Amino acid sequence: MIIRKRLTAGVCVLLATLAAGLGTALPAAADEPSAAASPKVELVLDVSGSMRTRDMGGESRISAAKQAFNDVLDAVPEEVQLGIRTLGADYPGDDRKVGCKDTKQLYPVGPLDRTEAKTAVATLAPTGWTPIGPALLGAADDLDGGDSTRRIVLITDGEDTCGPLDPCEVARDIAARGIHLVIDTLGLVPDAKIRQQLTCIAEATGGTYTAVQNTDELSGRVKQLVDRAAEPVVTPVATEGAGSCASAPELQAGLYTDRQEIGKHRWYRVNVLPGQELRASVSVAADRAVDNDYGILLRAVTAHGREIVRGAESGTGRTDAISTGLRYPKPEQDDADVSDGDVKPAAEAVCLQLGNSFSAPASVKTTPGMPVELTIDLVDAPDESADVAAFGLGRGWWLLGVMVLTGLIAGLLFGWISRWRVAVWRTN
Amino acid sequence: MRTTRRNTLRRGGVGALLAAVTLLTSAGAAVADDPSPSASADGGTAGPTEAGTTFRTATAIQQGQKATAEASTGDYLYWAFPADAGQRPTVRAKVSLPESATRHGASTWQIDVYDGLRRRQACMYGHQTRKAAPDAGTVELSCVLRTVRAWSEPWASDPLPGSYYVRLTVVGLAEEDLGLPVHVETQADSADQGGAADVDGALAEPVVPGASAVSAKGGSAPAGTEPEDGWSSGWWTSRWLWTVGGGVLAALAGVLGYGLTRGNGRPSRVPPGV
Numbered sequence: 001m002i003i004r005k006r007l008t009a010g011v012c013v014l015l016a017t018l019a020a021g022l023g024t025a026l027p028a029a030a031d032e033p034s035a036a037a038s039p040k041v042e043l044v045l046d047v048s049g050s051m052r053t054r055d056m057g058g059e060s061r062i063s064a065a066k067q068a069f070n071d072v073l074d075a076v077p078e079e080v081q082l083g084i085r086t087l088g089a090d091y092p093g094d095d096r097k098v099g100c101k102d103t104k105q106l107y108p109v110g111p112l113d114r115t116e117a118k119t120a121v122a123t124l125a126p127t128g129w130t131p132i133g134p135a136l137l138g139a140a141d142d143l144d145g146g147d148s149t150r151r152i153v154l155i156t157d158g159e160d161t162c163g164p165l166d167p168c169e170v171a172r173d174i175a176a177r178g179i180h181l182v183i184d185t186l187g188l189v190p191d192a193k194i195r196q197q198l199t200c201i202a203e204a205t206g207g208t209y210t211a212v213q214n215t216d217e218l219s220g221r222v223k224q225l226v227d228r229a230a231e232p233v234v235t236p237v238a239t240e241g242a243g244s245c246a247s248a249p250e251l252q253a254g255l256y257t258d259r260q261e262i263g264k265h266r267w268y269r270v271n272v273l274p275g276q277e278l279r280a281s282v283s284v285a286a287d288r289a290v291d292n293d294y295g296i297l298l299r300a301v302t303a304h305g306r307e308i309v310r311g312a313e314s315g316t317g318r319t320d321a322i323s324t325g326l327r328y329p330k331p332e333q334d335d336a337d338v339s340d341g342d343v344k345p346a347a348e349a350v351c352l353q354l355g356n357s358f359s360a361p362a363s364v365k366t367t368p369g370m371p372v373e374l375t376i377d378l379v380d381a382p383d384e385s386a387d388v389a390a391f392g393l394g395r396g397w398w399l400l401g402v403m404v405l406t407g408l409i410a411g412l413l414f415g416w417i418s419r420w421r422v423a424v425w426r427t428n
Numbered sequence: 429m430r431t432t433r434r435n436t437l438r439r440g441g442v443g444a445l446l447a448a449v450t451l452l453t454s455a456g457a458a459v460a461d462d463p464s465p466s467a468s469a470d471g472g473t474a475g476p477t478e479a480g481t482t483f484r485t486a487t488a489i490q491q492g493q494k495a496t497a498e499a500s501t502g503d504y505l506y507w508a509f510p511a512d513a514g515q516r517p518t519v520r521a522k523v524s525l526p527e528s529a530t531r532h533g534a535s536t537w538q539i540d541v542y543d544g545l546r547r548r549q550a551c552m553y554g555h556q557t558r559k560a561a562p563d564a565g566t567v568e569l570s571c572v573l574r575t576v577r578a579w580s581e582p583w584a585s586d587p588l589p590g591s592y593y594v595r596l597t598v599v600g601l602a603e604e605d606l607g608l609p610v611h612v613e614t615q616a617d618s619a620d621q622g623g624a625a626d627v628d629g630a631l632a633e634p635v636v637p638g639a640s641a642v643s644a645k646g647g648s649a650p651a652g653t654e655p656e657d658g659w660s661s662g663w664w665t666s667r668w669l670w671t672v673g674g675g676v677l678a679a680l681a682g683v684l685g686y687g688l689t690r691g692n693g694r695p696s697r698v699p700p701g702v
Contacts, residue, residue, distance in 0.1 A: 187607060190604065192603065192604070195603070195604075195606060195607065199502070199606060199607075206481070206482060208481065208499075208500055208502070208503045209500065209502060209606060209607045210500040210607045210609070211500070211606065211607030211608055213530070217609060220498070221500070221609075224478070224498065227478070228478070228481070228485075231478075231485060233484055233485050234484065236484075253638065255484070277631075277632065279545060279635065280545075281544075281545045281546035281547075281637065282546070283483060283546055309582050309583055311545070311547060313547070313548055317599050317600070318597070318598070318599045318600070319597075320482075320504040320597070321482075321483075323483065323542065323546035323547075323548075324545075324546065324547055324548075325543075325544075325545025325546045325547050326545065326582070327545060327582050327635075328582055329582060373482075373483070373484065375546075375637050377637065377638045379632055379633045379638075380632035380633065381632060382579060382629060382630060382631045382632050383629055383630065383632075384629065385579050385627070385628045385629030386628055386629075387628040388627060388628060389626065389627065389628055389667065390578070390623075390626035390627060390628050390665040390667050391628060391665070391667070391668075392628065393665065393667035393668060393670070393671045394667060394670055394671050394674065395623050395624065395626075395666070395667045395670040395671075396670065399670060399671070399674050400670070400673065400674050400677055402674075403674035403675065403677055403678040403681075404674075404677045404678060404680075404681045405681070406678055406681075407677065407678030407679060407680065407681030407682040407685065408681040408682065408684065408685040409685065410678075410682050410685065411681060411682035411683060411684060411685025411686040411687075411688075411689075412685035412686070412688060412689060413685075414682070414685075414686055415685060415686040415687070415688065415689025415690060416689050418686075418689075419689055419690075
């Protein structure tokens with residue numbers, strides 16, 4: 001009897017699992033990415049006087065850069081809109097004020113005419129100052145508009161000496177505009193100050209820093225970065241979390257970005273229907289110099305403030321981001337609970353509270369906040385598990401031993417009883 | 429080693445009665461319990477030659493594929509591979525460092541594995557973090573995850589079927605070595621853990637980030653977010669064989685026990701033909 005009950009239960013579960021497996025394909029692309037928007041890339045090249053130095057395997061830095069640009073222009077994928085901006089190309093004088101404004105667009109961002117672009121690059125001659133900050137601002141404006149991915153590739157051999165505009169601050173401000181702009185930097189000189197500045201710029205926007213030693217490396221890396229821009233990615237939607245659950249923005253399934261200041265909470269709200277599972281994951285990027293130990297906490301809380309489930313993570317040492325996630329399956333409503341058959345079951349508003357425990361030295365600016373990436377998925381909730389083991393089945397030699405012993409004892413008992421009964425019948 | 433011996437002992441102890449069932453179950457056990465990975469540890473098929481730089485842009489790879497990438501020291505490299513219930517994934521990475529003449533000191537490399545919910549997953553063993561000596565040419569890292577369970581409670585962080593992110597980066601180095609070129613190879617394989625890890629219940633959908641996966645190219649499942657032969661339906665487990673085998677054995681033992689009470693063959697006093 002028990003066995004049969006088990007078996008029926010097993011078959012039921014089996015059918016249910018099969019049905020669930022067939023009925024739900026992979027998460028439907030929740031947010032169709034804007035595939036039409038073609039990615040934009042701007043190469044920002046330093047043409048300051050120091051680019052004349054011959055230390056790239058016997059070549060001057062500028063000729064190495066020109067050669068690399070030619071290679072890159074040949075290999076740019078069709079869909080990429082590429083532009084070129086120079087810094088320090090025009091003003092040869094000593095006036096710092098003028099020299100520090102010397103940045104212009106050499107080739108506009110748009111569909112690429114390879115010959116035209118190459119001709120433009122060929123005319124460049126090392127001339128002036130190194131105004132990285134203004135060049136980045138200019139490049140960000142060049143890439144403005146549309147909803148595509150944007151990338152700036154900055155190639156320089158000197159640090160920004162123009163001040164007071166710190167290029168690193170500029171980069172962070174550009175990133176905070178929420179235009180999904182990444183700045184990759186390439187340094188042509190192994191110098192501590194340049195490295196520091198360029199890594200800071202890259203870190204602030206989620207980009208990379210590369211120390212280039214020869215032409216091949218330079219063209220290889222720039223090609224790689226341009227190709228990377230051509231990779232289709234889903235562009236996140238900007239949102240702004242609130243300071244409390246009541247005023248939190250309501251999110252659908254999708255990918256979101258936000259900014260979070262150190263030590264401040266962010267609240268979001270998601271409506272979860274009975275029979276749905278909420279999956280939320282969040283990562284906070286360490287885009288500035290932060291102290292060595294850090295953590296984040298994501299809590300799912302009911303409207304009344306009861307914590308449902310939490311995801312927490314802490315870390316130490318060098319990192320780009322710290323992330324955690326949680327899932328909350330909301331059970332199917334019982335029929336008894338639904339008084340009226342037609343009424344759609346009410347969705348539960350689940351509040352997500354994001355907190356971080358980053359800390360930063362006093363010299364580090366805390367605004368704008370650190371970049372937050374939040375993914376929300378809503379899928380069907382899983383069936384409740386009735387047993388630890390699959391379908392309540394057994395496994396292993398102990399199970400076999402117990403079953404054999406039980407069978408043996410049952411057989412013996414049955415045999416003795418029937419013998420005894422035969423004996424009784426005979427005597428009667 | 430100890431487990432094997434204990435198993436052998438136990439097997440011996442159970443003895444001849446079980447000889448028949450060994451036949452029955454060994455078929456299932458061979459299918460499910462053998463810890464032989466689907467692809468050999470080293471010679472994986474060639475995979476993508478680029479790596480992503482964030483969770484969102486992680487390069488999708490399949491288990492057994494060897495993904496390579498050229499990168500700069502200090503980059504954070506991301507890959508994502510699918511793992512199904514019952515598998516115990518092992519992630520291996522090999523970093524070929526730049527020539528030691530250009531380097532200024534030792535560097536420490538690390539792989540971290542995150543599940544589809546971006547929760548960090550613990551490595552049971554393996555060299556998750558390793559320091560490369562100033563004159564070392566390569567550094568090899570590995571991380572053996574816990575067995576992926578078909579279902580777990582929401583409050584647990586057990587590995588679940590779905591995507592797994594691998595992040596490779598340098599965590600400690602001489603400041604001067606930032607940005608130097610490196611070549612990296614990454615591969616994820618898994619050992620099938622068989623019925624021992626089969627739990628009751630299943631997720632309605634594997635933990636694959638729906639919104640953040642690249643789905644621009646195809647309409648349905650983004651390439652690489654699903655195992656090559658699809659997700660398992662979850663109904664098969666070698667526990668069926670064990671349980672059915674146990675039932676058959678019990679029945680046989682029952683007949684045997686009944687037979688024991690009858691003695692050997694027909695009682696001599698019963699005349700033939702009755």
